[in-house]
Amino acid sequence: MQDGNSKDRFVILGQEIKLGESAVIEMEVAKLHTRNSLSIPIIVERASCEGPVLLLMGGVHGDEINGVAIVRDLIRKKINKPTRGTVICIPVFNVFGYLNQQREFPDGRDLNRMFPGTAKGSLASQFAHKFTEEIAPLVDYILDFHTGGGNRYNYPNIRCDFKQTEMVRLAKIFGAPFVVHSNYIAKSIRETINKMGKSILLFEGGKSLQLDQSVVKCGVEGTLNLMKHLKMQDGEIKIEEEPIVLKDSKWLRAPYSGIFEPLVNNGCRVQRKAIIGRISDPYGEFEKKIYAPFNGYIFGVNTAPIVYKGDAIFHVSVEENTHVD
Structure with a gap:
């Protein structure tokens, strides 16, 4: 594993976090023109016993506020504190876009088309590379929260590749109204994570620059369902209606x-x-x-x-x- 991790050791961005411990780690994104550093907080919660590592991330596109709010509520309600395993939260992944209320990075590139990135590429490519090298190898499962771009409003849905039966099963357990087939897009986070042999689900709900509480609620409840399935939270899985599968x-x-x-x-x-x-x-x-x-x-x-x-x-x-x- 990356950073010298072993079965009994969890090290992220150079910091070791032991069983039962929590940490907020700053991941540097770039140096600003003012020579100040711009970083994003990464919140890590470890249970007292081993288990899966789940990454919850929002704001890959800076104007997709619902995803940020979903991860925020998961932290606020302490759902990110697992009974088993480790939860990593990145509420605002594309901090540049979030500050500017724009989809893209300052270099005009879509961050979700820059993976796995390169160490000496564009700003977005370098950031993607850092994530791919230092965060992605540590996780087993990822929930990536998105919204519709521009003026498009997406009814809450979970997207995965239907050729992967286990991913479809996890998508149904999440419990969003729709489970939608989606092929892997070149140079996206989903494609990179899939090539690494890890599991990733993409949640879509609402539209950019608009906060929708029904979408946030769906994302929070779906995450809790998945964590219960992974034995990272206690309780029964609750699905109001059987998801509709769209092939x-x-x-x-x-x-x-x-x-x-x-x-x-x-x-x-x-x-x-x-x-x-x-x-x-x-x-x-x-x-x-x-x-x-x-x-x-x-x-x-x-x-x-x-x-x-x-x-x-x-x-x-x-x-x-x-x-x-």
């Missing part, structure tokens, strides 16, 4: 430019040819209805009031044996 999905795009109005609720199931939205011009000269091209569940909606032709407007599951126009 295939497609973004529907605006057929016209204009004022966009969704006419269905996010999270609902729609039938083929049902009216799900409309697009009109500002002069009252045309109004075009948008029809569902197939049966499926809507789990992502563009909330922008004005769209251009070709903009993604609805994320819809594609049910098996249904026709796709």
Whole structure:
């Protein structure tokens, strides 16, 4: 293991944390122009007995506030204090983006497309490299909390690769309304962690720069379910409704430019040819209805009031044996 870890020794960023101990460690991100250091706090809680190492991280994209709030609440409610094993919390991963309320790093790069990174690459690449070398080798499981980018609102869902049956099982235990198949994206955290032989689930809920308490609640309760399954917390797993499994999905795009109005609720199931939205011009000269091209569940909606032709407007599951126009 990294940093000289063994079965009875846990060392992270050069600091040893013994069984039953807690620590807040500062991970340096970069030197600022003022010669000050910019760092992110990493909160580590170890139980008095050995067990899995679980990493909970938010804010990989700096404008995705719900993920930050989920990890915050897990700490605030002391759920991150395990009865067995170790929990590492990184509430704000992309501290630059968080401070600027922007998705990207200051160099304009998407941090989640820079992994595993390099020691002498761009600022984002160097940061990804530090995480890959010094944090990732220590963990067994990762929950990575995200939201919809831009004006897209994602109904709470857990994403994983359906070719990995164990990951699907863990996703269902989490208990979000939807479990969505998602291939690994090149140079993402998920792909890097998967190549290291570790387990990672990606939670999506809400949209950027908006705090949604229902999304935060779902993320907190899902994490607690997973920790109970891993025997890191006591109690019974609680799932209000059996998650709906979505094996295939497609973004529907605006057929016209204009004022966009969704006419269905996010999270609902729609039938083929049902009216799900409309697009009109500002002069009252045309109004075009948008029809569902197939049966499926809507789990992502563009909330922008004005769209251009070709903009993604609805994320819809594609049910098996249904026709796709």
